[in-house]
Amino acid sequence: SAVISQKPSRDICQRGTSLTIQCQVDSQVTMMFWYRQQPGQSLTLIATANQGSEATYESGFVIDKFPISRPNLTFSTLTVSNMSPEDSSIYLCSVVWVRGQYEQYFGPGTRLTVT
């Protein structure tokens, strides 16, 4: 299985500021995803960040608000820009390995609180 770490694990930020979340994987993977999970809710896919191509955003999410970088096969960042209290959530990165079947693994998440 893949080991995924995220930094920071949690943060409290003021509205109007930006936070960059880092995702580090212990193996090279092509497919990476960023999710958001609000309290008591399911996971919502923000974007797909495959190495070598521009990130693809889901409906309701835009690059100006959630810019993503994917410089190599083991690392990605998600920035939450111009934050508001509505951005308070847990942000998770996820990777997919294709080894006969599709194996998806998740990081521990970054708990963001915007005040």
Added chain:
Amino acid sequence: LAKTTQPISMDSYEGQEVNITCSHNNIATNDYITWYQQFPSQGPRFIIQGYKTKVTNEVASLFIPADRKSSTLSLPRVSLSDTAVYYCLVGLGSYIPTFGRGTSLIVHP
């Protein structure tokens, strides 16, 4: 995007078998069905995955009928530590894995 429908919550008792059914009527030909377990303040954890028929591993079984429009996760002899939210996920074949609302399972002593 394939959407899934699961019961919002279920209750069980220690030692019982729990079956959680997920509906996914518009599953695509190349989509897989995957189930995840999530504890509070943790990322989802892979339980089991299947494409058709039955799959079994050391923690669960997954039953998929021929039309693949539903699937059932079976947890044998649950314990208190199985209290968690269980998600049915359809996708990956289409590279767009999306989560449904999940089923909150509470196991009672």
